[in-house]
Amino acid sequence: MIDPPVPPVSSPARLVLERADLERAASAGLVEAGQVEALWTFLAQGKPYPEEARFSFGHTLYYFGGLLAISAMSLFMTLSWDVLGPWGITVLAIIYGLIAWAGAEMLARRGFAIPAGILAALAVFLVPLATWSAQHALGLWPEVDSALSGTRFNQYHKWIDARWLTLELATLLAGGLALWRLRLPFLVMPVALTLWYMSMDLARWPAGTDPWDLDHARHVSLVFGLAMCGAGGVLDALRSRRGGADFATWLYLFGAVAAWGAITASDSGSEAARLGYALFNGVLVLFGAVIGRRVFTILGAMGVALYLGHLSFELFRDSLLFPLALSAIGLAMVGAGLFWQRHEAAIHRRLRALLPGAK
Structure with a gap:
C-alpha cells in the first residue's frame, strides 16, 4: 500500500494550477485518470487566476x-x-x-x-x-x-x-x-x-x-499616505478572502512613500525622537516581511541606514568603538537573517496569526 504524501509544513493560500499538474497527479495515482477532465472543468468554472506581472x-x-x-x-x-x-x-x-x-x-x-x-x-x-x-x-x-x-x-x-x-x-x-x-x-x-x-x-x-509651511505639507502628506496604505490593506484583506488580482501594490507604494517621507522630514532634533524613528523603521522592515510587501521593508531599511549614518557622522564621529559596535550589529543581523530563512514558514504562520481577522 502506498503511503499518502506528507503535506508541506506551510501550504500557500493560492496556487497557479495548470492542466498538466492534474495529469501529473493522475500519473502519480493521486486521482483517477478519468477524473482529470471533470475536475479541470469544475475548476475552470470558478474565477480564473489573474495574470500577474513578472520579470520576463x-x-x-x-x-x-x-x-x-x-x-x-x-x-x-x-x-x-x-x-x-x-x-x-x-x-x-x-x-x-x-x-x-x-x-x-x-x-x-x-x-x-x-x-x-x-x-x-x-x-x-x-x-x-x-x-x-x-x-x-x-x-x-x-x-x-x-x-x-x-x-x-x-x-x-x-x-x-x-x-x-x-x-x-x-x-x-x-x-x-x-x-x-x-x-x-x-x-x-x-x-x-x-x-x-x-x-x-x-x-x-x-x-x-x-x-x-513645511509642517502643514508634512501633515497633509502623512494623512494621505496612511489613508492610501489603509486602502491597500482593505484590498489585501478582500483578496485573501475572495481571491483575484492584486489591486493594492500601487496604493502601498505611493502611500508608503508619502507617509514615510513625511515622517522622515519631521526631525525634531531630539536624539530620543531619532532613536524612536530608527525603532519605527526597524518595525517597518519586519512589517513588510510579514505582509509580503517589499516597499515597507525597503523604506524601513533606508530609515535605519539614515539613523546609522547620523550616528556615524554626528554623534559618534570620533569614537573608535562605534565601527566595532556597528559591525557587531551587522553580523547579528546576518545571523538573524539565517535564522529567519531556516524558520520562515513557522514565523510567518505565527505572525500572521496576530493580524486582525486571521484564523
Missing part, C-alpha cells in the same frame, strides 16, 4: 513600451502647443485616449490583462492633459506671477501648485470609472500617483498658503 522579457517590453507611450503623450505633446493651440491639444488628447481605451477593451476581452491595463492607464493619463488644455482654451486657467507659468503641461510633474487640483480631480474621476469598467490592477497606478500628487498640491490650498 515579454512583460518588460509591455511596461517599457507603455512608459514610452505615456511619456510621449502626457509630457512631450505640449511641445506642439504653439502649432496646435489649446483646442488642438485637447482634441488630440481625447482622440488618443479613445484609441488607447478601445485597444484596452479589445485586449482585455482576449485575456491580455497586462497590456490592456497599460493602454487603459495611458487613456487615464491623457485626462489631465485634456483638462489642462481645455481650461486654457476656455480661459479658465488661473495665471499667477511665479516660476510656475502654466504654459507647459510637463510642469504638472515638476512643480507643486494648488491649481493642479482640478486636473487631479478629473483624473481620479476617470480612473475610478476606468476601474469600474475594467478591473485591471495596473489601472490603480495612475490613481495612486494622482493621490500622491494631490497630497503635495493640497499643501498649497487654499490659494495664498505659505509655500514654506
Whole structure:
C-alpha cells in the first residue's frame, strides 16, 4: 500500500494550477485518470487566476513600451502647443485616449490583462492633459506671477501648485470609472500617483498658503499616505478572502512613500525622537516581511541606514568603538537573517496569526 504524501509544513493560500499538474497527479495515482477532465472543468468554472506581472522579457517590453507611450503623450505633446493651440491639444488628447481605451477593451476581452491595463492607464493619463488644455482654451486657467507659468503641461510633474487640483480631480474621476469598467490592477497606478500628487498640491490650498509651511505639507502628506496604505490593506484583506488580482501594490507604494517621507522630514532634533524613528523603521522592515510587501521593508531599511549614518557622522564621529559596535550589529543581523530563512514558514504562520481577522 502506498503511503499518502506528507503535506508541506506551510501550504500557500493560492496556487497557479495548470492542466498538466492534474495529469501529473493522475500519473502519480493521486486521482483517477478519468477524473482529470471533470475536475479541470469544475475548476475552470470558478474565477480564473489573474495574470500577474513578472520579470520576463515579454512583460518588460509591455511596461517599457507603455512608459514610452505615456511619456510621449502626457509630457512631450505640449511641445506642439504653439502649432496646435489649446483646442488642438485637447482634441488630440481625447482622440488618443479613445484609441488607447478601445485597444484596452479589445485586449482585455482576449485575456491580455497586462497590456490592456497599460493602454487603459495611458487613456487615464491623457485626462489631465485634456483638462489642462481645455481650461486654457476656455480661459479658465488661473495665471499667477511665479516660476510656475502654466504654459507647459510637463510642469504638472515638476512643480507643486494648488491649481493642479482640478486636473487631479478629473483624473481620479476617470480612473475610478476606468476601474469600474475594467478591473485591471495596473489601472490603480495612475490613481495612486494622482493621490500622491494631490497630497503635495493640497499643501498649497487654499490659494495664498505659505509655500514654506513645511509642517502643514508634512501633515497633509502623512494623512494621505496612511489613508492610501489603509486602502491597500482593505484590498489585501478582500483578496485573501475572495481571491483575484492584486489591486493594492500601487496604493502601498505611493502611500508608503508619502507617509514615510513625511515622517522622515519631521526631525525634531531630539536624539530620543531619532532613536524612536530608527525603532519605527526597524518595525517597518519586519512589517513588510510579514505582509509580503517589499516597499515597507525597503523604506524601513533606508530609515535605519539614515539613523546609522547620523550616528556615524554626528554623534559618534570620533569614537573608535562605534565601527566595532556597528559591525557587531551587522553580523547579528546576518545571523538573524539565517535564522529567519531556516524558520520562515513557522514565523510567518505565527505572525500572521496576530493580524486582525486571521484564523
